[in-house]
Amino acid sequence: MTAATQKPLMSVEQPSAWSRIFRRDLKAYANPYLGGILLGVVLFSNFFLTGNGLGSSGGANRIIVWLEDLVAPTHVDTNAALAAVAGGVRDPLDNWVVYLTLGTAIGGFASGWMNGRLKLEINKGPHVTARQRLMFAFIGGTAFGFGARMARGCTSGQALSGGATLSAGSWAVMFAIFGGAYGLAYFVRRLWN
Amino acid sequence: MITTPFLFPLSAATLGAMAPFLYLAIGIAFGYALEISGFGNSIKLAGQFYFKEMTVLKVMFTAIIVAMVLIFLASALGILDFNLVWVNPTYLWPGILGGLIMGVGFIVGGFCPGTSLVGASTLKLDAIVFLVGVYFGIFAFNESLSIPAMTAFWESSYLGRLTLMDVFNAETGVIVLLVVLMALFMFWGSEQLERIVGKMDASKFPRWRYFAAGGVVLVAAGVLFIGQPTTTTRWAKLAPVKQQLLVERKVQIHPGELLSIMHDDRVNLVMLDVRSEADYNTFHILDAKNVAPDGALKLIGGLQYQSTNTVFFIMSNDETTATEVWKTLVAESVPNVYILEGGINNWLAVFTDATFKQNHASTMPADDYLRFKFDAALGAQYAASSPNPDLVEGMTFTKKVILEGKKGGSGGGCG
Numbered sequence: 195m196t197a198a199t200q201k202p203l204m205s206v207e208q209p210s211a212w213s214r215i216f217r218r219d220l221k222a223y224a225n226p227y228l229g230g231i232l233l234g235v236v237l238f239s240n241f242f243l244t245g246n247g248l249g250s251s252g253g254a255n256r257i258i259v260w261l262e263d264l265v266a267p268t269h270v271d272t273n274a275a276l277a278a279v280a281g282g283v284r285d286p287l288d289n290w291v292v293y294l295t296l297g298t299a300i301g302g303f304a305s306g307w308m309n310g311r312l313k314l315e316i317n318k319g320p321h322v323t324a325r326q327r328l329m330f331a332f333i334g335g336t337a338f339g340f341g342a343r344m345a346r347g348c349t350s351g352q353a354l355s356g357g358a359t360l361s362a363g364s365w366a367v368m369f370a371i372f373g374g375a376y377g378l379a380y381f382v383r384r385l386w387n
Numbered sequence: 388m389i390t391t392p393f394l395f396p397l398s399a400a401t402l403g404a405m406a407p408f409l410y411l412a413i414g415i416a417f418g419y420a421l422e423i424s425g426f427g428n429s430i431k432l433a434g435q436f437y438f439k440e441m442t443v444l445k446v447m448f449t450a451i452i453v454a455m456v457l458i459f460l461a462s463a464l465g466i467l468d469f470n471l472v473w474v475n476p477t478y479l480w481p482g483i484l485g486g487l488i489m490g491v492g493f494i495v496g497g498f499c500p501g502t503s504l505v506g507a508s509t510l511k512l513d514a515i516v517f518l519v520g521v522y523f524g525i526f527a528f529n530e531s532l533s534i535p536a537m538t539a540f541w542e543s544s545y546l547g548r549l550t551l552m553d554v555f556n557a558e559t560g561v562i563v564l565l566v567v568l569m570a571l572f573m574f575w576g577s578e579q580l581e582r583i584v585g586k587m588d589a590s591k592f593p594r595w596r597y598f599a600a601g602g603v604v605l606v607a608a609g610v611l612f613i614g615q616p617t618t619t620t621r622w623a624k625l626a627p628v629k630q631q632l633l634v635e636r637k638v639q640i641h642p643g644e645l646l647s648i649m650h651d652d653r654v655n656l657v658m659l660d661v662r663s664e665a666d667y668n669t670f671h672i673l674d675a676k677n678v679a680p681d682g683a684l685k686l687i688g689g690l691q692y693q694s695t696n697t698v699f700f701i702m703s704n705d706e707t708t709a710t711e712v713w714k715t716l717v718a719e720s721v722p723n724v725y726i727l728e729g730g731i732n733n734w735l736a737v738f739t740d741a742t743f744k745q746n747h748a749s750t751m752p753a754d755d756y757l758r759f760k761f762d763a764a765l766g767a768q769y770a771a772s773s774p775n776p777d778l779v780e781g782m783t784f785t786k787k788v789i790l791e792g793k794k795g796g797s798g799g800g801c802g
Contacts, residue, residue, distance in 0.1 A: 223431070226442045227574075227596050229424030230449020236416040237454040242461060243409065245396035245472050245796025248417055250501035251525065258522050259529070275532045290410045297414015298501065299508045304415065305422035306509030314510045317429045317497070324512075331429075331513040334496015335503065335520020336527070338489050342500060343528035344541065345485025347475060349499040350417075352482070354447065356475035358454035360562060362549040363477025367486040374490020379436035382494055386433045 220310035237358055246290060247355025251342035253295025255279070256286040319386040330385060345370075391720045392616075392624030393468035395461070396796060418505050420450075427506040429497030429513055436494050439585040441577035448570040456606045459563050463613040465624075470720045473796030479544040496520065547688040560611025567607040571600050618684075622718035629717055633710065639728040641784035642737045645700060648788065649674075650776045655697040659683050661712050662703050662731070666757050668764040672734065673773040675702065683712050684719055698788060702727035702734075707755045722791040732758050737782075738774040 223229075237248055256279055263270045263280045270276040280286040306312045318327035342348035345367045347356065353371060356364020402409060424446045425431040435443035461467035493499055498506060498517045506514025531537045551562050581587040622629075632638050648654050658675035660667050667677040678686050687699070699721060703709040709726045716724045727734060736744070749760040767773070 223425035223442075224423040225593060225596075226424060226445035227449050227593075227599060229420055230446040231453050231599065233417070233420040233424070233446060233450035234453025234457070236413060236420055237450055238457040239416075240410075240413045241454065241458055241472055241796070242395050242467055243397060244402065244406075247473060247796070248413075248501075250499075250504060251521070254500055254518075254521055255525050255529075258526050262526070273529065273533060274538070275529050290406065293407045293410035294414040294417065295504065297411040297416075298418035298421070298504050300411075301415035301418025301420075302422045302427060302505030303418070303508040305419045306427060306505075309423065311422070311427065312509050314512065316512045318513065319430070319433075327513055328516045331496045331498070331517040332520040332523075334492045334494075335498070335517035335522075336492070336524040337520075338492030338496060338499060338517075339521035339524025339526075340528045341485040341488030341490075341492060341524075342521070343485070343525050344488065345482045346478065348489060348501065349447075350501040352475060352486075354450060354454075355473075357447075357451040358458060359472060359474045360455065360551045360559075360566070361475040361477065362551055362554045363479060363482045363546065364475045365551065366477070366479060367482040367489075370483045370486025371490045371493065374487035375436050375494040376490070377487075378491055378494050383437065385495070386430070386497075387437060 218307065218310040218312075233354075234358075237354060241355075241359070244290070247351065247359065249291045249294060249347065249351035249355065250298065251339065251348040252289075252291040252351055253298075254339065255343065256289055256292050257295075260286040319384070321384050321387070327385075391468045391471065392621050392718075393466060393471075395467045396471055417501075418508070421502060421505045422509065426502040427509045427511060427514065429506065429511070429517075432499075432502060433494065433497045434585075437584075438580045440587070441581055441585075444577055445574060448573060452567050452570045452603055452607075455563060455566060456603055456610060459559055459610045459615070460606055460613075463560075463610050463615055465616055468720055469615070471796065474548050474550060477544075477546040477549040478542070479546060481541050481543065492524075558611070559615045560607070560613075563610050564604075564607040567603055571604070574600075618715055618718050621720075622714055625718055629714070633713075636728075637787055638713065638725050639706065640700070640725045640787055641728050641782075642734045643779045643782040643784050644786055644788060645727060645734075646738075646774055646776060647779045648698065648700075649773075653696060654790075655694050656700065657687075657697060658700045658702065659686070659712070660702050660731075661708050662757075665764075666704065666731075668766055669757065669761045670731065670735070670759070670765070670769055671767055671772065672702070672731075673767040675767075680708055680712050680715075684715055684721075687716070687721055696790060698723045698725065698790065700725050700727055703730050703755055704732055704757045705730040705755045723788075725788060730755070735759050735771055738771045738778065743771070 240246055240248060259270065259276050259280045262276065263286065270280050271282060279289075303312070316324050316327055318324065322330070338348065345352060347364070347367065349371065352364045353368035357368055421427070425442055426446070431440065431442055434440040458467065458469070458472065462469040489499070496517045498514055500518070500521050503514045503517040503521060507518050532541065551566075552559050555562065578589060578592060582589045648656055658672060660671050660675040660677050661680045661683060662677070664677060671677070676686070683701070687693070699716065701709040701712045701716070701724065706726060706729065709730060713724055713726050729736070747759040747761060749758050751758050
């Protein structure tokens with residue numbers, strides 16, 4: 195509890211610097227169509243200016259390969275998929291998607307901060323414990339990362355970017371993602387409901 | 388620099404040192420758009436799969452149709468070169484299986500990689516743990532590629548740069564309009580579900596969304612009406628500059644230079660022999676691919692998938708057909724395209740001796756016909772199919788091949 199909550203009268207007139215910076219009012223999420231329009235304009239801008247779409251798992255891949263290259267450079271040089279991004283003197287971080295990934299984290303942080311959503315918390319369904327939620331988050335993340343590499347892109351790089359450029363393969367990936375999630379949703383409903 | 392009839396996309400050379408900052412700025416806008424849409428919250432994301440709230444579908448498909456109509460409008464207006472836009476290559480089965488696995492990860496973990504990054508940057512612990520999982524999963528997949536069967540599967544069912552226009556054999560504008568209408572129908576269905584299953588108050592949905600939908604339909608109809616640039620219109624715009632290269636013979640390359648390039652490990656050489664199959668079977672240069680003149684562009688496929696050191700050589704018996712193919716490829720923004728000077732006839736004249744010429748003499752006078760007679764169709768088994776590279780030593784010719792930088796999207800967003 196901060197001083198502000200102990201002395202409510204004072205906080206109204208003179209909020210502390212701490213609460214002015216970090217206790218921002220919680221604002222509602224944007225209308226989904228509005229968020230979508232903004233996202234679409236951002237996606238178009240990148241295609242228009244650079245010819246590239248958006249991506250996320252690609253950045254994660256390059257960061258993980260960079261870490262591997264620090265620990266086991268010989269191993270990286272002998273695995274074809276790893277060598278393609280970090281073989282020899284190649285710098286896995288010297289790629290547009292790495293800058294994009296860094297920007298995504300900054301943009302997410304900025305929006306969360308401005309809208310009062312910067313909060314240490316665990317979002318979970320009412321019937322699971324925090325521990326279980328984190329365990330399933332790890333399992334789900336692992337599956338997603340594995341699948342994203344197999345499909346050569348995730349919801350950003352395939353569904354969103356390939357969807358907008360009308361790539362046949364990306365549309366197949368997109369329907370497969372929704373298919374997989376809807377197919378399993380009933381069986382894991384206790385996780386969320 | 389690749390000359391195209393379009394202003395965008397810019398090349399890496401044009402962007403220069405600005406590129407990282409541009410990508411960083413785009414990334415910030417991307418993260419911001421995801422966060423304000425509620426994509427940092429796993430409850431909101433998972434709600435999609437129980438029909439309680441359809442935010443994921445609404446945001447995703449709105450983004451897809453908005454970006455799509457803008458991309459193809461810019462292309463129709465002649466300011467964006469769609470040939471240089473990165474279109475994800477299709478690897479059908481790895482894509483589908485990978486997609487299904489991602490779907491499982493989505494419903495079990497509540498995020499996808501991009502949304503977990505945004506969730507993590509707003510301190511959601513479940514997002515941070517999910518993101519660690521993503522890294523672990525990527526690591527596991529990369530390592531699994533040391534199993535040969537896994538690599539074979541990953542490389543399987545490759546269909547190259549394949550768009551929905553190719554699949555349905557339809558005009559771009561038609562597909563664009565149909566995708567827009569499909570998305571609007573899904574939005575309508577989603578709102579019904581939100582009203583019935585999610586118990587949302589439908590009267591609270593903003594009215595402006597109808598106008599936005601109408602606007603997107605109008606732009607899509609405009610894309611259909613204007614149409615996408617054809618090879619002919621693309622060439623018409625480029626002709627003033629490119630015709631000059633032909634006239635000044637800057638792109639017709641001496642057989643000697645081609646031979647030295649054939650033995651240059653730094654160059655990825657693609658030779659396209661656009662003669663008839665009969666001529667090709669009779670005699671051709673080793674490693675040249677036979678392709679019909681109108682099939683050359685299709686064969687090259689996605690330009691973005693070629694490495695930057697790729698050089699294309701077009702050859703016919705003389706130069707006429709090769710020049711036409713050269714125009715097509717140049718109009719469609721293929722970089723580093725050259726013509727074999729004097730065609731196969733000149734190649735044979737340069738790399739065969741007097742005896743050969745005497746034994747194979749033919750009096751075919753017409754242009755672009757093979758002026759050598761062969762008793763057997765031995766294809767690339769003649770000595771002149773792969774001449775000794777040392778022959779280049781005594782020749783005098785001006786080197787003309789210059790490797791152009793790559794323009795447009797390089798992809799890699801997924802890998």
